Amino acid sequence: MSIVIRDVREHELDSVLALNNNAGLAILPLDSAKLHRFYERAEYFRVAERDGNLAGFLVGFGSASDHDSSNFAWFRERYPQFFYIDRIVVASRRRGGGVGRAFYADVQSFAELRHPQLACEVFLDHGADPALLFHGSFGFREVGQNLMPEVGVRASMLMKELCSYPWVRETYGDDLPDLPWARTRQLADARTERPTGT
Template identity: 40%
Template sequence: MRLRPVTDSDLPALDLLNRAAVPNVNDVGVEGLKHLAAQAAFFRLAEDETGPLGFLLAMTPEADYDSPNFLWFKKRYPDFCYIDRVVVAESARRLGVGSALYQAVIDFSTGRAPVLTCEVNLQPANLGSLAFHERFGFRQAGTQDTENGKKTVSLMIRPL
């Protein structure tokens, strides 16, 4: 497995991975991923000889982004690195892909921001993701209902 920066030519394949992960991430389509890529401070792809295994996209407060979760952090923290989405292919789960992506974003963010932030779904529950983030030292800083009450998220931070 290797990690590398995402290019525009990767976006159709990453869109397929992203769609397969709904409702744990929002479906944004290729154009949405292109917009997010333009705002990203960190956008890495994990791949092997078979193709993409997963990706992680993160941004800093300067991003032009209106996600309610991003804005929640922006209102409370003057500086942070926000993990907007992490997706790992079903076939690549439990193989260290997520851990490699998280270690890469931690390394990238250390010295750039005092905290790494993200959200994890509480409703619909994503217990595997919650446990994963807790193992990486994240703790809940708050909760928020989104999508007109269809989702509740745990807003999490990890000091760097």
Template identity: 50%
Template sequence: MSITLRDVEEQDLENILGLNNAAGVSILPISMRRLQQLERVSRYFRLAEVNGEIAGFLVGLTPDADYDSPNFLWFQERYADGGFLYIDRVVVDDRFRRHGIGRVLYCDVLSFAEVRFPTLCCEVFIEPRDDVSL
């Protein structure tokens, strides 16, 4: 299986929205408007494709992002001076789980962040427990 990574483009948003909102309890559902806002304010928004199909995506934000998520704001209040990349959401299509899609996305964002930001942070639900993400 060949995995291709690329930046998200506007024409991808409808498919990404469907993938996001089908992810279950570990990913909060969002509206198209909110997804478009994420596209505008994110510093990292890439997807993984397998045979031309979107298999997963990852969104990363920096402290200057105009984003009102309580968890993002918590990091913004504490780490803005030093800089960080905040991983807001990572979604892998159920059909592509256990094929390394998440690992490839995390490796890519780590490579992107390590030369730009001293801190890389990620939100993970522990209540309810999210074993898939952990």
């Protein structure tokens, strides 16, 4: 019954796509090309496993990323440095079982080593109270609203200060210890590089 959070594997992308597109109105649909761009570019792209089955995923980007979301752009216009949760999806049969909380604990641990704030949004047009309560219980607060021009959906823009970041930055700067839980995700481009002469 334990939840395992780990980096996504390329062969799981079709399952991730199905999870996303079956999630309902609170998540924007994806196509295979955009999901592969996430796989190639996202600093954080992890899945949750429960009882050996895929239970959800979370995708996130640092503020310096090349990411084309209008909500990401909204944050970037207003904040110099943050980590952005683009989307989190939990399989319907796993909702309420702690998968979302496990993801948020994991993504915060990842982000607070690198960024002073954690950003995300909640769509307000589709029964947002459970999602707003969930985020509020993690210390997020609304910093504005954005009407997403590409889909006409209004979003509550949420931000959370990461109180450990100043200490991490002062103590380690850009030289974090080489520990499994502190490592940055190896991006797809780096995985496909081959040593010279092979």
